[in-house]
Amino acid sequence: MRSKIIILIGILSILSGFTAYAEERGLEGSITLTGRISNIAGNKAKFNEYRDLRDGGGVYSRIRLNYDKEKYFLDLKTDDIGYDTQSYRLGGGLWGKFNAYLYYYEIPHNLTFDALSFYTGVGSENLTYPTHPPSTNTLSWDRFDYSTERRRLGGGLGLDWLKPFYLDFSVQREEKEGIKPAGVAGAGGGNIAVELSEPVDYKTDTITIEAGYSKNPLLLSLSLNYSQFNNSSNNLFFRNPFSANTASGTDFLTLPPDNDYYKIAFKGSYRLPLQSRVIVNLATSRAKSEETLFSFRNANVAGGRTPITLNDPEFDGKVDTRNYSFMLTSNPVSFLDGKIFFKHYEKDNKSDEIITTDGASTYTNHIFEYKKNTYGAELGLRLPAKFYLSTGYSFVKTKRERPDLPENKDDLFNVDLRWSGLDFMVAKVGYEGLYRDAKFEASTDPNNIETYVRRFDAAAKNRNTYKASVDVSPIESLNFSLGYQFKKTNYKDVILGLQNEKSNQFLIDGDYTIGKFMKIFSYLAFENIKSTQFQRQFVPPPPANAADPSIAPTSSNFNWDVKQKDREFDYGIGTEIYLIPKKLTLSFQHDYVRSNGSADFTYYLGAVALPAGRTQDNIDISNWDDYRLRAYLVKATYNLTKNISFTAGGAYEKYRYKDAQVDGYQYVNTIPGTGSNSAYLTGAYKNPSYSGGVVFLGASYKF
Numbered sequence: 051m052r053s054k055i056i057i058l059i060g061i062l063s064i065l066s067g068f069t070a071y072a073e074e075r076g077l078e079g080s081i082t083l084t085g086r087i088s089n090i091a092g093n094k095a096k097f098n099e100y101r102d103l104r105d106g107g108g109v110y111s112r113i114r115l116n117y118d119k120e121k122y123f124l125d126l127k128t129d130d131i132g133y134d135t136q137s138y139r140l141g142g143g144l145w146g147k148f149n150a151y152l153y154y155y156e157i158p159h160n161l162t163f164d165a166l167s168f169y170t171g172v173g174s175e176n177l178t179y180p181t182h183p184p185s186t187n188t189l190s191w192d193r194f195d196y197s198t199e200r201r202r203l204g205g206g207l208g209l210d211w212l213k214p215f216y217l218d219f220s221v222q223r224e225e226k227e228g229i230k231p232a233g234v235a236g237a238g239g240g241n242i243a244v245e246l247s248e249p250v251d252y253k254t255d256t257i258t259i260e261a262g263y264s265k266n267p268l269l270l271s272l273s274l275n276y277s278q279f280n281n282s283s284n285n286l287f288f289r290n291p292f293s294a295n296t297a298s299g300t301d302f303l304t305l306p307p308d309n310d311y312y313k314i315a316f317k318g319s320y321r322l323p324l325q326s327r328v329i330v331n332l333a334t335s336r337a338k339s340e341e342t343l344f345s346f347r348n349a350n351v352a353g354g355r356t357p358i359t360l361n362d363p364e365f366d367g368k369v370d371t372r373n374y375s376f377m378l379t380s381n382p383v384s385f386l387d388g389k390i391f392f393k394h395y396e397k398d399n400k401s402d403e404i405i406t407t408d409g410a411s412t413y414t415n416h417i418f419e420y421k422k423n424t425y426g427a428e429l430g431l432r433l434p435a436k437f438y439l440s441t442g443y444s445f446v447k448t449k450r451e452r453p454d455l456p457e458n459k460d461d462l463f464n465v466d467l468r469w470s471g472l473d474f475m476v477a478k479v480g481y482e483g484l485y486r487d488a489k490f491e492a493s494t495d496p497n498n499i500e501t502y503v504r505r506f507d508a509a510a511k512n513r514n515t516y517k518a519s520v521d522v523s524p525i526e527s528l529n530f531s532l533g534y535q536f537k538k539t540n541y542k543d544v545i546l547g548l549q550n551e552k553s554n555q556f557l558i559d560g561d562y563t564i565g566k567f568m569k570i571f572s573y574l575a576f577e578n579i580k581s582t583q584f585q586r587q588f589v590p591p592p593p594a595n596a597a598d599p600s601i602a603p604t605s606s607n608f609n610w611d612v613k614q615k616d617r618e619f620d621y622g623i624g625t626e627i628y629l630i631p632k633k634l635t636l637s638f639q640h641d642y643v644r645s646n647g648s649a650d651f652t653y654y655l656g657a658v659a660l661p662a663g664r665t666q667d668n669i670d671i672s673n674w675d676d677y678r679l680r681a682y683l684v685k686a687t688y689n690l691t692k693n694i695s696f697t698a699g700g701a702y703e704k705y706r707y708k709d710a711q712v713d714g715y716q717y718v719n720t721i722p723g724t725g726s727n728s729a730y731l732t733g734a735y736k737n738p739s740y741s742g743g744v745v746f747l748g749a750s751y752k753f
Contacts, residue, residue: 076119077753079126082112084697084748092740095160095197096705102134102158103744121145134158134199146213152205161196161230165247165733166717168192169288172247173229177288178300184291184730186718196734198228198250214265219258226252231734232286234303242292243729246303251282267321275313281306284341291730302344309339309367326380333374339367343404359407368400369419385432393424399451420450426462436471440464448508454500455508457489474523482515488543496595499546499586506541506548513539530560544584546599551581566631572623579616584609605661609654614674616647624683632689637699639683647674673708680704697748704741712736 087107090097098104110133115126124142129135136156143149168184169177172194185191204222232248255278262271283305290301313335321327343363346355377391399419406413426444433439446460466480488510492500504510519533535555541548559573588596588607596607603609624639649671653660660666685699715736719729 077115077117079113079115080750080752081114082748082750084110084112084746086110086744086746088742088744090740090742092705092742093163093738094740094742095163095195096738097703097740097742098158098160100135100157100159102130103742108133117142121147143208147209147211149208149210150206154201154203156202157200159198159200159228161198162732162734162736163195163197164193165196165231166191166193167247167732168291168730169247173249175249175283175286175305177246177286179289179291182289182291183727186727188717191717194229194247196229196231196247196732198226198230201225204256214263216262216264218260221258222254222256224252224254224256226250231732232303234301236292244288244291245730245732245734246286246288247732248286248303248305249283252306253280253282254278262317269317269319271317273313273315273317275311275315277311279306279309279311281308284308291727304341307339307341307367309337311335311337322380324380324382326378326382329375329377329379331373331375333372335371337367337369337371341365341367347408356408361405362402364402365404366402370398370400372396372398386430388427388429390427391424392426393422395422397421416451416453418451420448420452422446422448436469438468438470440466440468450508452508454490454492454503454505455488456491458508459487461485474525475520477518477520479518480516482513482517484511484513486511486513490543496598497591499588499597502545502586502597502599504541504544504547506544509541509547510543511539511541513537527563528560529562531558533557546585548581548583551579553577553579567628569626570623571625573621575618575620577616577618581614582611583614584611586610603655603658605655605658608658611652611654613650613652614647615650616645616675618643618645620644634689635687637683637685637687639681641679641681643677643679645675645677647676648672649674671710673710673713675709677705677707679706693752695750695752697750698746700743700745702741702743705739707738 085107086103086109088103088105090103090105094104111128111131113126113128115124117124121144122142123145125140127137127139129137134156135158137153138155139151139153141149141151166188167177168179168191170179170192171177172192179185202222202224204220206218206220208219209217228250229247230250232246234244234246236242256275257277258273258275260271260273263269264271284307286303286305287300288303293301313333315331315333317329317331319327319329341364343360343365345360345363346357373393373395375391375393377389379387379389381387397419399417401417403417404415424444424446426442428440428442430438430440442462442464444460444462446458446462448458448460450456461484463483464481466478469477486509488504488508490504492503494501515535515537517533517535519531521529521531523529533556535553537551537553537555539551541550554577556576557573558575559571561569561571563569584599586597586599586607586609590596593601593604593607595601599609601607620641620643622639622641624637627636627638628634629636651669651671652666653664653669660669680703682702683699684701685697687695687697689695712735715731715733717731717733718727719731720727
C-alpha cells in the first residue's frame, strides 16, 4: 500500500505544475481518487477474476490529461496506479507530421485461491512428493493460487509529414506469469486422473511496420508483423502417483513450445467511376517451432519407463497460411448499392510427420490443413414508402485433411427488410439460411464407432434463422426496442452425434426521462436453447458389430440420447434522480442474470434391465450449468463547482453456481467397491460461488 501511495503522490506532484498554468497552456483533464473498502465471502478468486478488489481497502486513481495547443498535442491516461489492473498511456506529437505513444498495462486472471496439492515444487517444472503413495490427508497438502498476470509494454511511432506517404512502427513485449491447472489421465481414457499445477512464464515480443500511400482515388499499404514466443518451461515433470514406487516413475507433460511467427500483408483500393471501388487484400504468414521428443513413455499403473521408437527425435513444426480477397463495391444510382467478392484462405501444414512404434502398435501424428474459398454477392435496394431491401448469397467450399469429413459445401442466404416510414419508428425483419453438404469418408468397418459418428463442427446441416425488431421513440424523452430471433438447426445425415438444435431469443429495453428530475432505464432478455444428441455405449467385440447402433441392445451395448435444455433470463433496471438538477444526482441500478440447464437422458435397452442402481429418472441431470448473479449499485454524485465533484455509494454482488461436475467435490476420488484411488484433484474451479460488497468515496477535479 505504501508503494502505491508513493507512486500516486509522485504523479500528482508532476500534474500540479501543469494545472497551475492550464488556462494559459491549453491544458485540460481530470484527476479522480476513489477510496474503496470491500468485503468478500466465498470464492474470492471468482469475484476478482479480472479485477483487484480484494478484502480490505485501497485508493484507486484515474487521471486524464490532454494538451492541445496550435500544432502540438499531448495525451496522458492512467488507471489504478499500483494495482494489478494498473494501466498507463502517454501519446503526443505534431499534427499532420508525426505521433508517438507509450503504454503499459496489467490484466490479472484469478482462477482459484487456496488450491491444494500433495506435490512439492508447485510453480516449478518439477513436481514430486516424498513418500509413495502420496498422502490423502488434505490438511498436510500445500496451498497455492491458480492465478496469472499479463503485462504489456509497448510503443509506436507514426510519420505523416511526407503525405500522401505514411509510415507506422510499433513494438510490444507481453509477459504472462503465474500458475494454471492442467489435467492428465490414463491412456485410452481409463479412470485415473491427476490435476497438476502448470507453471506459466511466457514472453512474446512483437514488431510491426506498415508503410503506405493514401490519396484519393488510391490507397496502398504494405505491412510486416514479426513475433517471437518464449516459454521458460517446455516440460512439466511430475511423479505419477499411479506408477509403482520406482525412480523411473517420473512422468511428463509437454507445454507450449517456443515459436516464431511472421506475416506480410498488402492492402489496396482504387476508386472507379459510378461510385465504385475495387478492394484487394493479400497476406501470407508462417509459424515455426522446434522441439526435442522423448524416446520413452511411462506405464500408467505398472511403473517404469517403456522405450519407444521414433522415426525422428526432432520435431520441426511449420505452418504456412495464405489468404487473399477481392471485392468490388458500387453505388451507381441513389436507390441501388451492392458488392461482389471472392475470398481464399489456405492453411498449409508442413510440420514433420512423426511415426511412433510402441511394441506392436504404430502411431502417426495427424497433420491438419485446409483450404476455404468463398464466393458471394450482396445487393441493397431502396424501395418506395421508405422500405430498404438487402439480400446476399455466399457459396463456401472447404477442403481439409481430415479422415471423417474432408469436404464441405455451404450455401448461405440472407434477406433483410427495413421500414422507416414513421419518424418515430424503425422496423426490421430478416432471414438467414445455411445449407451444408458434407463428404463423409470415414471407416466402413461395423466394429469401428467412427463408421457411425458425424461430428457437428463439419457435419451436413440445414440452419434457418428468422429475426424481427422494432425501435420506437414516440416522444423525445421515451425510447424502447423489441427484438426476437428464432434459430433451428437440423443435422440431416447424423447417425450418432448432435441431431438438432433450436433456440428462441427475446429482448426488450428502453429508457424514459421525466422532465429534469428523473431518468429510468431497463432491459429484459430471455433465451431458450434445446438440443438433442443420439449416442451409443458399447464394448468392443464380442459380440460382433458391437458399435453398430442398429443391433439389438445388451446390458453393455446399447443406444442412448440426451435432450439438453439451457434457459437464460436477464433483466436490469436503473434510475438517475436529479435531486438538485446539475448539482446532486442519486443513481440506482439492479441487474439479475439466471441460467438454468438440464439434461434428460434415455437409455434404449428394450427388455434389458438398466445397470444396477439406475432408472430412467435418476440418470437425468437437473443442475446442468446453473448459476444466478444479482448485482446492486447505489451512488450519489455531488458537483460542488463546475470543476470539483464528489461521489459516494456502494455495490453488492451475489453469485451462486451449481453444476453436476462439481457437486460433491472430493480432492481424492476412489473407484467404487475397490478402495483404490482413481483421481487426485487440487480444487481448481471447485466452488465459484461468492458474495461481495464494496463501499466507495471519491473526489474528482476537472481543469
